[in-house]
Amino acid sequence: MTQPASPTDSLRSQPRSDAQATLPMFAVVGHPNQGKSSVVSTLVQDDHIAVSPVSGTTRQAHQYRLMLGEDTLYELVDTPGFQRPRQVLDWCAARSEQAADRPRALATFVTTHKQDPRFADDCALLEPILAGAGIVYVVDTDQPFDAAFEAELTLLSWSGQPRLALLNPMSRADNEPGRHEASWRPALQQYFSLVRVFNPLLAPFEQHLTLLRGMAEIHPPWRESLLRGIDALQQQRRARHQQAADLLVDYLQAVLRFELQLPVSGPREALHNAGLNQYNRELQRHERQLQDTLARLYGHRQLDWANEWQSLRSNDLTDAHEWRAWGLPRKKLASLSAGAGALGGLAVDAATGGTSLFLGTLVGGALGGLAGGFAGRHPLTFELVSRVPGYEMWQLGPVSSLEFATALTGRALRIWYQVRVRNHARRDALLLASQELAHWLDGLPRKQQVQLLFWLRKLLKRRLDETEKGQLQTLLLALGEQMELDNESSQPPTS
Numbered sequence: 137m138t139q140p141a142s143p144t145d146s147l148r149s150q151p152r153s154d155a156q157a158t159l160p161m162f163a164v165v166g167h168p169n170q171g172k173s174s175v176v177s178t179l180v181q182d183d184h185i186a187v188s189p190v191s192g193t194t195r196q197a198h199q200y201r202l203m204l205g206e207d208t209l210y211e212l213v214d215t216p217g218f219q220r221p222r223q224v225l226d227w228c229a230a231r232s233e234q235a236a237d238r239p240r241a242l243a244t245f246v247t248t249h250k251q252d253p254r255f256a257d258d259c260a261l262l263e264p265i266l267a268g269a270g271i272v273y274v275v276d277t278d279q280p281f282d283a284a285f286e287a288e289l290t291l292l293s294w295s296g297q298p299r300l301a302l303l304n305p306m307s308r309a310d311n312e313p314g315r316h317e318a319s320w321r322p323a324l325q326q327y328f329s330l331v332r333v334f335n336p337l338l339a340p341f342e343q344h345l346t347l348l349r350g351m352a353e354i355h356p357p358w359r360e361s362l363l364r365g366i367d368a369l370q371q372q373r374r375a376r377h378q379q380a381a382d383l384l385v386d387y388l389q390a391v392l393r394f395e396l397q398l399p400v401s402g403p404r405e406a407l408h409n410a411g412l413n414q415y416n417r418e419l420q421r422h423e424r425q426l427q428d429t430l431a432r433l434y435g436h437r438q439l440d441w442a443n444e445w446q447s448l449r450s451n452d453l454t455d456a457h458e459w460r461a462w463g464l465p466r467k468k469l470a471s472l473s474a475g476a477g478a479l480g481g482l483a484v485d486a487a488t489g490g491t492s493l494f495l496g497t498l499v500g501g502a503l504g505g506l507a508g509g510f511a512g513r514h515p516l517t518f519e520l521v522s523r524v525p526g527y528e529m530w531q532l533g534p535v536s537s538l539e540f541a542t543a544l545t546g547r548a549l550r551i552w553y554q555v556r557v558r559n560h561a562r563r564d565a566l567l568l569a570s571q572e573l574a575h576w577l578d579g580l581p582r583k584q585q586v587q588l589l590f591w592l593r594k595l596l597k598r599r600l601d602e603t604e605k606g607q608l609q610t611l612l613l614a615l616g617e618q619m620e621l622d623n624e625s626s627q628p629p630t631s
């Protein structure tokens with residue numbers, strides 16, 4: 137697991153020791169309010185780092201480590217923005233007769249001005265670089281390039297440290313380049329060996345890795361460590377998905393098979409209504425638990441679902457309009473359900489194998505599912521389970537309608553989607569209006585679509601054994617990949 141990155145308060149301006157020197161360390165620098173802390177937050181997977189629209193939010197340099205178990209993969213230093221780069225440059229220029237003097241002039245500047253509040257931010261920014269950090273320069277290319285930036289670029293180049301520039305067009309959430317990218321690129325290319333587009337809020341995980349690969353290329357001594365780090369991150373992500381799919385299988389089993397015993401008291405209708413309220417509270421409790429567990433699994437420690445995620449309301453279960461939207465449109469459900477019904481008649485391993493016989497029955501079974509699957513059904517069974525006088529007992533649940541089952545599944549998958557594609561730099565509300573279950577299913581082969589319904593139908597009848605749970609988990613993993621593909625296709629390119 138990635139441990140929460142924690143800031144190390146003291147930054148040394150002395151050169152790093154040999155052991156430290158092999159650990160990749162980058163200072164993320166730039167003008168104030170360009171998304172520097174957002175870049176750090178996303179790349180160290182820490183949603184506690186101060187990110188805000190107020191310029192000058194970061195006042196001190198903080199070092200963050202991305203840890204995997206006991207290993208540190210890399211360190212990033214979040215820094216305040218440049219304050220008076222022109223004056224720093226003039227001061228250093230006056231004290232360096234030739235190019236070779238410049239790094240020392242920068243170091244002397246920091247030693248001399250450390251306590252001077254006019255240059256506090258500049259010193260805090262330069263210090264980690266002088267201590268050996270590589271440079272990640274972040275710029276909002278929706279702003280025009282001007283001379284003030286040129287002083288920053290010159291100063292950074294004078295450090296002689298490996299460096300790359302990130303273009304972060306902050307008002308864009310689409311594939312468009314920043315409004316002023318054309319004026320930035322030629323300038324940046326003079327000072328940086330690598331220039332990349334990177335949106336810290338929206339870049340999908342694959343783009344994080346592409347960026348890290350870029351960082352690996354600009355400084356050979358760090359290359360191997362960074363490439364190992366990338367492998368470790370990929371493995372960690374795969375493990376997270378597997379664990380998540382496992383949790384989802386258990387969740388679906390728990391909610392679809394949930395039963396509530398109700399000792400008889402009063403009229404049947406009143407009992408039913410009271411039972412529904414209690415049942416619904418249980419569903420909500422399970423769902424909240426799923427949200428929290430998945431969020432933690434993906435390293436989100438302060439997602440506030442309470443205000444942003446619309447929970448099932450107490451009358452949801454009696455009012456199909458409330459939950460119908462979470463599942464599948466009736467037409468799609470009918471056609472898939474027919475296929476799943478036909479599949480039910482075959483050997484279980486046909487659900488993962490797929491044969492021409494299976495495809496034949498799929499077409500043949502076409503309309504049977506509509507009548508048998510859900511039409512007109514109440515979402516939960518409600519029956520008298522004990523008639524012993526004085527001990528009469530009603531039971532509410534398990535779920536009896538496939539439509540309701542897909543609605544609960546749709547909600548659970550959407551929770552998974554929200555946490556797995558969410559970058560740690562985001563501080564905004566979770567959007568409910570993300571992709572639909574039907575849309576994700578459309579990206580899967582028809583066989584897998586039918587399989588999902590097959591397993592849900594099975595769960596309406598009984599609990600799954602371990603082999604079956606494994607098969608459903610595999611299917612959910614494929615669905616998860618599909619959700620991520622959707623996310624990636626709507627993101628900006630990396631370069």
Ligand SMILES: Nc1nc2c(ncn2[C@@H]2O[C@H](COP(=O)(O)OP(=O)(O)OP(=O)(O)O)[C@@H](O)[C@H]2O)c(=O)[nH]1
Nearest residue numbers: 168169170171172173174187188189191192193194
């Ligand atoms: N829409 C959008 N907003 C962004 C993007 N990157 C950062 N922001 C927002 O811009 C604001 C500033 O981001 P920070 O990461 O705090 O910027 P910073 O450079 O660390 O700022 P200072 O610490 O004040 O110098 C925050 O509200 C971010 O959510 C982006 O790519 N798109």
Ligand SMILES: [Mg+2]
Nearest residue numbers: 172173193194
């Ligand atoms: Mg900041």
